Amino acid sequence: MSLIVDRNLPLRNTFSLRRKRTPSKAPSAFSETVSTITLGLPALVAFALLWEIAPRAGWINALFFPPLSQVLAVLWEMIVSGQLADHIGISLQRAAIGFLLAVVTAVPLGFLMGRYSLFEKASDFLVQTLRNTSQFALLPVFILVLGIGEASKIAITFYAAVFFLLINTIVGVKSVDPLLVKAARSMGTSDWDLFKKVIFPSAIPSIVAGARLGVKTSLFSVIAAEMLAAQSGIGYLIQNSSLMLETDCMYAGILTLTIIGLLLNYLLVAGERRATHWRGSGESGPN
Amino acid sequence: MERIAVSAVRKSFNLKPGQTVTVDGVTSSRIAVLDGVDLTIDSGEFITLVGPSGSGKSVLLDVIAGLTEATSGVARIDGVEVTKPHARTAYVFQQYALFPWRTALQNVEYALEVRGVPAAERRERAKDFLHLFGLKGFEDRFPSQLSGGMQQRVAIARALSTDPQVLLMDEPFAALDAQTRDILQSELLRIWEQIKTTVVFVTHSIDEAIYLADRVVVMTARPASVKEIVTIDLPRPRDLDIRNSEAFNAYRGRVWESLRDEVGKAQRDWTLASTYAN
Structure with a gap:
């Protein structure tokens, strides 16, 4: 699945911590997590200290880089006032709607393309062309056609997620073991049952891996769209604070995004592990 | 005949x-x-x-x-x-052909499931057949958690569960391996002599x-x-x-x-x- 690269993400957002491959067995996964934390913590603490000390000592301009404590104080204020929750809520809502629309579109389409070669041949060229058109390049088009309201932001998240899901569904459907299909047919499985009980379950790990990437790109795309054209959402918060030179507010927004990204990633990894728990060796999908 | x-x-x-x-x-x-x-x-x-x-x-x-x-x-x-x-007619393959996302019990149930046997009844039958092949206690294992010999036992149990x-x-x-093969041959004969x-x-x-x-x-x-x-x-x-x-x-x-x-x-x-x- 080497075709999946987060190449469309704005640079700003790519600094969120990349998850290392999760090992398979539960006990070692736990100790692995512990050692990741204990070994990884010093670097993180050093980074936080630098962020705090550098502007205070005058090494860098405090207007552009306010100390971490100041950022956290603003963040806390925004949490208490409920302002942050509103922004998070609207961003997540946009991403979720776009993502769910992508699932509903991509999974059935992927099944058809993966199963019927004629259908795939007929649609592959179009899909490849669309897939390689950046969703950000299309944002002006979405705005022209759908207006600056919710629809254009949902459209960009849909567009961002749909191809990850589509391609991984196709890969999953195609990689079904022919022997399992043969065995199922020998037991008198109907066509519908074959889809439901054999092809779909064997495609699930791949679909879930695609969904994981799709969720992330959905969220990042909505942030970018909000920076360009919105009156609410985390992206708007970051962009607007930057324009107003409220840099502490801006960093609070960026920090929020990082935390959401981290939480989402852990959630998705856990979801993926659950969906593939029957696998003896826990080969995980692409990151 | x-x-x-x-x-x-x-x-x-x-x-x-x-x-x-x-x-x-x-x-x-x-x-x-x-x-x-x-x-x-x-x-x-x-x-x-x-x-x-x-x-x-x-x-x-x-x-x-x-x-x-x-x-x-x-x-x-x-x-x-x-x-x-x-x-x-039932078919048993060299490579077992078990569904990896189903437990041993669910695999045996599959053949009955697509035939529309009610859930409770097929669970009972599937259990009986697993027990017949000495797989009591392994009902909830996934194929990846079973040895080759056990997987093939599950596959044969699945085949026989429909009374072919x-x-x-x-x-x-x-x-x-040779020893497992010997054991399974004898088991197959023992069961075949009962069901003919x-x-x-x-x-x-x-x-x-x-x-x-x-x-x-x-x-x-x-x-x-x-x-x-x-x-x-x-x-x-x-x-x-x-x-x-x-x-x-x-x-x-x-x-x-x-x-x-x-x-x-x-x-x-x-x-x-x-x-x-x-």
């Missing part, structure tokens, strides 16, 4: 575009795998098929299973021509063929037809020691005699064997 009747079954496959084969100086894009197979199997009989690798034994099973159509000729079960998988009249087995023990279903069992092992069978069918090299049928007149129930007996030795010699030329022929054109499926 006659259960399976295979008459004049021929099967040939189209090669992939651009591939050709040359047989006796004639170049063709089709390859003949079965060349007029005639075989009649009685109800409750245990038949083993032996033949060189790539001789089309598996294809013959697929024809009887209704998974592939014969190019000409017919296979009948109880007088009815087989055109699609028969509800009373015909059990087709395609080298079911070939991927197992009709078994068609493909194997490469002459010993396995003789030990299990009422009749050993020796196939020719591809394109395959029946070369010779050896009736195994050994008393049942059989135990593994029978393989050291005088009579068993005689059968071994006889089957090998019949098979030897065919294996030689098959080896001469083994390069061709890799160009088609199965």
